[in-house]
Amino acid sequence: MPHAATRAGLFLALAVSALFLAGPATAQPPAVQTPDREVTAQARDIVEWYEAVGTIRPKTETTVESQVQAKILDVKVRPGQTVDKGELLVVLDDRELAARAERANQAVSSARASRNQAREAIASAKAAFDNAQADNRRIKTLFASRTVTAQEMDRSEAEFLRAQSALEQARDGFEAAEGQAAQAEKALEEATIAAGHARIHAQAAGEVVARQAEPGDLALPGKPLLILHTGRALLLEALVREGLISRVKLGDAFPVRVAALAVPGAAPELAGGPDANGSGGLSAVVEEIVPTADPLTRTFLVKAALPETPGLYPGMFGRLFIPLGTRQAVVVPRNAVRRVGQIEMVTVKDGDRSGNYAVKTGQSLDGGYVEILSGLTGNETLLVPGRDR
Structure with a gap:
């Protein structure tokens, strides 16, 4: 057994060396606990809310x-x-559009050339008409003095009528050419605009x-x-049931809760008021009420403008809170209620004694309070447990 004794001695020596090298143990200061704080369960009027669920959307979308x-x-x-x-x-790809614009440009050139020719034709026909008219007047004078024959008079009259008809045709031709030129110029303008649409810019x-x-x-x-999204303004589009739409007016401001804006680490609430989940403080102003109810859901669409808020994006889920009235309820500070499994408990102090009682909470309220639906009647003194520090 000497080998076993040697090993035991070696282990003992190593343990003593380790303790020596580690030095004296550092003493940790004892935790200091703050004393319990006393609060009072209060009976007061609270607001009842209707939650109109909806979606955050941009005010302007292009x-x-x-x-x-x-x-x-x-x-x-x-x-x-x-x-x-x-x-x-x-x-x-603007190649086809550019080719169309080029064809339209060529059509404009051709139509303008035809219009110029028609204008020259008018000038020529007008000169011929003036000559025929002067000659006809002269022949009529000579015929009246019986200097020319009736045959010459008839020939002069025919020449005058032919010149007059040619002038009218030239004028009609010019009007047609001018109309074709105008159409060609319009087609060129449209083709040019279409070619410009090949590059789409932000409006x-x-x-x-x-x-x-x-x-x-x-x-x-x-x-x-x-x-x-052209602009940072956002709207909450919420659905309000038909029985409550009379309570909503343009310009009204209502509290809004967006669960995605909850404060990290905040305790979730069982029942919601406007400030539940740490996302209170938002208020939306009603800007539009669609005056037709959805026949399937019997709800009206209400659009309320939201303030510019960091972390708020289109598509998020939100709730619009519409007040229904007030009622009396017992309220206590939220930190006076603790959860033990599925049971909510409070500590009630009665003189020098204290006891734990089960309660049921309702909606969260402003100032860190919560409604007590059952378990308290009001004016009880509660103990809020202290914390280690």
Whole structure:
């Protein structure tokens, strides 16, 4: 057994060395606990709320579409990118459009040449008409003095009528040529505008939220290519049941709760008031009430303007709170209620004694209070447990 004794001694020596090297143990200061705080359950009037659920949407949204049919060569932007007014967004294949504009330009040149020829024809016909008219007047004078024969008089009259008809035809030809020239110039203007539509620019500054076309796709009139939010203003579009729409008026301001704006680490609430989940403080002003109820849901669409808020984006879920009236309830500070499993408990102090009682909470209220639906009647003294520090 000597080997076993040697090993035991070696282990003991190593343990003593480790303790020696570690030095004296550092003593941790004892935790200091703050004393329990006394609060009073209060009976007071609280507001009852109706929650109108809805969606955050942009106040102004622009759909970028093509005005012409052409192949897409390039899309310059992507979702999340901000653009300035006049910035190039989409480039289309303009070869066919340019060829159409060139043909229209040639048609304009041809129509203008025809109009010039018609104008010259009028001038020639007018000169011939003036000569025939002068000759006819002279023959009529001579015929009256019986110097010329009736045959010469008839020939002069016929020449005058032919010259008059030729002048009228020349004038009609000029009007037709002028109309054709005007049509050709209009077609050239349209072709030029169409060619300009091959490069699509932003009509207003904004942010790209959707890209619905890629290079190689065919752009068609009415087919969305991009969706822009032109402006930072947001709306909450909420559905209000028909029995409460009379309580909503244009210009009214109502509390709003957006769950996505909850304060990190905040305790979730069982029942919601406007300030539940740490997202209170938002208020929306009613700007539009659609005056037709949805026949399926029996609700009206209400659009309320939201203030500019960091972290608030289109598409988020929100609630618009509409007051229904007031009622009396027992309220206590939220931190006076603790949860033990599925049971909510409070500590009630009665003289020198205290006891735990089960309660049921309702909606959260301003100032960190919560409604007590059952378990308390009001004026009880509660103990809020202290915390270690």
